[in-house]
Amino acid sequence: QVHLTESGGGVVQPGGSLRLSCVGSAFTFSAFGMHWVRQAPGKGLEWVAIIWYDGSEKYYGDSVKGRFTISRDNFKNTVFLEMNNLRAEDTAIYYCVREEIHIVQGVPQPGLGTHWFDTWGQGALVTVSS
Amino acid sequence: QSALIQPRSVSGSPGQSVTISCTGTSSEVGGYDYVSWYQQSPGKAPKVIIYDVTKRPSGVPYRFSGSKSGNTASLTISGLQAEDEADYYCCSSTGSYTWVFGGGTKVTVL
Numbered sequence: 457q458v459h460l461t462e463s464g465g466g467v468v469q470p471g472g473s474l475r476l477s478c479v480g481s482a483f484t485f486s487a488f489g490m491h492w493v494r495q496a497p498g499k500g501l502e503w504v505a506i507i508w509y510d511g512s513e514k515y516y517g518d519s520v521k522g523r524f525t526i527s528r529d530n531f532k533n534t535v536f537l538e539m540n541n542l543r544a545e546d547t548a549i550y551y552c553v554r555e556e557i558h559i560v561q562g563v564p565q566p567g568l569g570t571h572w573f574d575t576w577g578q579g580a581l582v583t584v585s586s
Numbered sequence: 587q588s589a590l591i592q593p594r595s596v597s598g599s600p601g602q603s604v605t606i607s608c609t610g611t612s613s614e615v616g617g618y619d620y621v622s623w624y625q626q627s628p629g630k631a632p633k634v635i636i637y638d639v640t641k642r643p644s645g646v647p648y649r650f651s652g653s654k655s656g657n658t659a660s661l662t663i664s665g666l667q668a669e670d671e672a673d674y675y676c677c678s679s680t681g682s683y684t685w686v687f688g689g690g691t692k693v694t695v696l
Contacts, residue, residue, distance in 0.1 A: 491685070500589070500690040501624070501632065501675050506683060515683040518587050551631060571620035571679040572637035579631060 458483045458575050460552045465580030468542055476537040476580050478552030486510070486530040487566035489555040491573065492537050494548035504550070507535060509557075509567040520546075542584045549579040590615065590676055590688035597694040598666045606691045608659040608676030614686055616657035620679040623652060623661045626690075627672045635674075636661060663693070671695045 464476040478490070492504040505516045505526040514526050525538040535552060556574040558565045591609040598604040608615065615621055621639045624632035634643055636652035639659060649664045663670055676688040
């Protein structure tokens with residue numbers, strides 16, 4: 457069964473740093489673009505970042521650009537989110553999310569994303585507080 | 587990257603239909619057929635129920651349907667059931683490799 461498992465959440469002071477990890481299992485990790493989506497307590501979903509299947513391209517939401525860095529290690533089936541200069545408003549559950557890929561004549565197309573999210577992790581809570 | 591606009595809440599009795607709107611701009615919702623909808627129950631991760639504006643993933647009940655007109659997408663739940671009570675979020679990619687979610691709509695089954 458396809459699974460995503462986040463780790464690395466915790467409490468950090470304003471201005472501090474934290475790195476989240478997400479391990480994928482039961483699928484060909486290197487074929488899929490991976491995202492991070494966050495949800496502040498009692499609030500809605502906010503898209504944070506994407507990294508392409510091969511790590512060649514990365515894009516970020518405006519609120520984290522310049523402070524967060526997404527990366528991946530396809531040998532370890534892991535995607536990371538390095539978060540620096542953290543602010544109180546970064547407090548949220550951070551979900552690791554897989555973007556589905558196109559299947560052509562029954563064959564999955566690595567890197568050919570579909571623009572929707574088919575698998576979500578259980579989330580990692582990050583609390584920024586002094 | 588402003589959030590897409592959704593009503594804060596909608597409600598209906600069992601068996602009724604409810605529709606949730608999702609309004610954006612021509613830069614996302616109106617410009618691409620990449621609108622998806624996610625259902626989130628309390629304490630759980632979101633789950634996709636509609637993608638590419640109108641398509642349902644395998645296992646999602648037929649009573650969930652999606653549509654779009656101009657810059658507004660809509661999710662309709664026909665034959666509302668108690669288990670449909672949840673938060674619903676629309677999402678659209680922007681064509682520049684960024685995504686934007688709606689603010690979320692709480693569906694209450696009366």
